[in-house]
Amino acid sequence: MTTPPFTLREMEPADSLAVRDLISEGGGVVTTYFKVDAFQAIVELAEFQTVGVVAEAAGAEGNGLAGLATVRFGRCQFNGRELPFAFLDNLKVAEGYRQQGLGRRLAAWRVARAREEWGDEVVLLSGTISSNTASIQTMKKWAHEFVDDTAGRIWRPLSRRPEPPAGVAIREAEPGEYEELADRQNRYYRDYNLYPPVAAADLALLPAGPAVRRHFVAAARDGRLLAGLSISDPGALKVEKVNPPFLLGAAARLLRLLPADHVIRTVSIRGLWFADGREALARPLVDHVRFAAGGPGTLFNFGCDPRSPLARLLVRRRLLPLPRPIFAVRGPEPLEPDRLRYIFHP
Numbered sequence: 001m002t003t004p005p006f007t008l009r010e011m012e013p014a015d016s017l018a019v020r021d022l023i024s025e026g027g028g029v030v031t032t033y034f035k036v037d038a039f040q041a042i043v044e045l046a047e048f049q050t051v052g053v054v055a056e057a058a059g060a061e062g063n064g065l066a067g068l069a070t071v072r073f074g075r076c077q078f079n080g081r082e083l084p085f086a087f088l089d090n091l092k093v094a095e096g097y098r099q100q101g102l103g104r105r106l107a108a109w110r111v112a113r114a115r116e117e118w119g120d121e122v123v124l125l126s127g128t129i130s131s132n133t134a135s136i137q138t139m140k141k142w143a144h145e146f147v148d149d150t151a152g153r154i155w156r157p158l159s160r161r162p163e164p165p166a167g168v169a170i171r172e173a174e175p176g177e178y179e180e181l182a183d184r185q186n187r188y189y190r191d192y193n194l195y196p197p198v199a200a201a202d203l204a205l206l207p208a209g210p211a212v213r214r215h216f217v218a219a220a221r222d223g224r225l226l227a228g229l230s231i232s233d234p235g236a237l238k239v240e241k242v243n244p245p246f247l248l249g250a251a252a253r254l255l256r257l258l259p260a261d262h263v264i265r266t267v268s269i270r271g272l273w274f275a276d277g278r279e280a281l282a283r284p285l286v287d288h289v290r291f292a293a294g295g296p297g298t299l300f301n302f303g304c305d306p307r308s309p310l311a312r313l314l315v316r317r318r319l320l321p322l323p324r325p326i327f328a329v330r331g332p333e334p335l336e337p338d339r340l341r342y343i344f345h346p
Helices: 013-023 038-044 101-118 132-139 175-188 246-257 279-293 310-313
Strands: 006-010 030-033 050-058 067-078 082-092 124-130 145-147 150-154 168-172 213-220 225-232 237-241 265-273 299-305 325-332
Touching: 006 101, 013 030, 013 038, 013 050, 013 067, 013 082, 038 050, 050 101, 067 101, 082 101, 101 132, 124 132, 132 325, 168 279, 175 213, 175 225, 175 265, 213 279, 225 279, 265 279, 279 299, 279 310, 299 310
Parallel strands: 082 124, 265 299
Antiparallel strands: 006 050, 030 237, 050 067, 067 082, 124 325, 145 325, 150 299, 168 213, 213 225, 225 265, 237 265
């Protein structure tokens, strides 16, 4: 069989239908279904600056794409400095074009674009699960190190509003509190590697389209913020259908994590912090979010460095075959091992 030549170019709005069809193509553990225009969801409504690359095969019929990938740009803390990062994600090759080197070409395009955008100091990041050997092999071509000791937790929604601790109000943050919220979060994570610092403007809702970010706080009676977190909720943009292998499916049924139709909306909990001596507020704050932002098919995920105080407060280990995340990193030098790592959810 002759390998078809591929043409790689930057993703454009006109690619939206072809992008939607390729990403929704079955065969994986998780299949994404868009509820809005795919290009808008991936690029225009993204929290971070996002660029996509698509591959066209010579002689292919119709408007289908042979493959695609995306890269998101921002800034993060790295060994005491603030550096640009490029998070490499969403790499997919159409079924008829696999095993022909296209995945490597798409991955290389993203790395080259990151270098072009930010130079040699850019921190390259990506993530997958430990069982995805194909992705890990691709990452090994550019990564210097892998982080595979993440402590994580998945929660279902709560159907009843939990009672807050005495003297504390747990609620959605008000825009006038965003400055303080950003400052307290940044101070909490000031020594963490891979943490992306935030500003009040970053916490504001997107100016157009569905809101996918919300912020919650625990406040004292005098209004002082005692704890806070943000969530990334893509439910208005896309949902996912999970088709797990047998053991993962059995674990999900045992934990009642999946609805009958296996369609889920995954909400990521990010930037969780608490003031000194207020560790006990972390779990009530998370429980409030599980009630306030829940709904049919919703799952809440959270990850942290296993050495973090948050691991002791929130993470419960289970002897079940749940996916184990693994993150690939390439920076100007290796990560300093004594620094805690922020688990990045772009």
